[in-house]
Amino acid sequence: MTLSHDVAGDGPTVVLLHSTVCDRRMWDPQVPALVGAGYRVVRADFRGYGDSPVPDRPHSDADDVVELMDSLGTQQAAVIGASGGGRVALEIAAGRPERVTALALLCTAWWGHEDSAVVRAFGAREDALLEAGDVAAATELNVEMWVGPAADRATRDKVREMQRHAFEVQLAAVEEFPQPATEPEVAAITARTLLVSGAHDVIDFRETSAELAKRIPGAGHVELDWAGHLPSLERPDVVNPLLINFLRAS
Template identity: 55%
Template sequence: MILAHDDAGDGPPLVLIHAGVCDRRMWEPQWRALTGQLRTIRCDLRGFGESPLPAESFNNADDVLRLLDMLGIDRASVVGASFGGRVALELAATWPQRVERLILLCGGWEGVDPDPELRSFAEEEDRLLDQGDVDGAVELNVQTWLGPDASDASRSLVRRMQRRAFEVQLEAGDDAVAEHRDVDPGAVEAPTLVVSGAKDFAHFRQVAATLADRIRGAEHRELDWAGHLPSLERPDLVIDLLLDHLCN
């Protein structure tokens, strides 16, 4: 299966990989600016947006690589947010020759263990879903992952994207399992920008600091205003941040 995606613009190719509470619509605030300078592809990972879950196990990085092959793209820059950052990291570490530049926005990585705060969130989300309270689980995610600068429009968008993800995933059941490879950040060759939010979970701030230390030559930039989804909190500032790394 080829992931649902949009492909627009001209210039060096760029792939955008969404967060786990979102789908490819999360990049709408940056879409016009990015496609004005780059050939930009945004995709829905399986179980999000318009990409259904299969009836067997799968690997998200493999899916993104398959999409690049289908589009005839040998080498692309990659931006990943949160869970999408984990996918982007696996892509860049497993096939370093395919990634030109890499940006990880509050990315995930299992090399840093979850802390009690993050485990508490996961337990509460599971409790709400087990009780059939999808509305409650949606609101928990909106309140947890967006920082204080997020607009009402951004909160509404995350609410719609998260609800869609729950609908797709709950309907599919337990047969579809996302597998991943163990990742060595030291295998990444692309010039890398690691971004963290000062108002995010401490876990993700530690992930960012560790990745910046393990990826050769990586730059770590912490945004003092940001929560977990900076591209939806101050979209214009993130456009400048992305283009500065991707185009200079």
């Protein structure tokens, strides 16, 4: 299956992988800036998000992304991943290092990190609300958890819309096909790597960025003192130049 995606611009390819609170629309503020900086931008919806249907068999998000790259004739690309999309980016960069020229991870998830009590409590509350059929409350729970204080009302509304849509698509599935929790060997990553964390994010993701900065050879780490979990949406005016400067230096 080819993931739902879009392509814009010309030049070196940058692949954008969305947070699992969102879909590929989360990159709306980045696409024009990256295209204007001379890049070909590819963004896709993982299965069960945005316009991509839920999986109908066991699958791998990382394999899906590489298959998409192949279909577009892209042998190498810079990859930018947010949260759950960062976890997918890590798997690609570690398992297929020759395919990734640069790697930027925004508040990334990682199989190697054990969930904190805060995240476990959040997950239990989300499950309870969804089991009770209260999708609206589960959506609000996610907005409050993951959108930082710098975000304006329009950004919060956009995250709300994307998360609500993901819930509706996934809850309509007849059968679930969860992916195995495979931990990539991040020391195998050869791409120049930037980790970005937010001072207002849940501690899990701040700790993950700091730990990965130690484990990935030559990786850099920047913590944004104003950011929550979705800095590229919360302050694109700051994050866009940060990403473009990183890509140009790669």
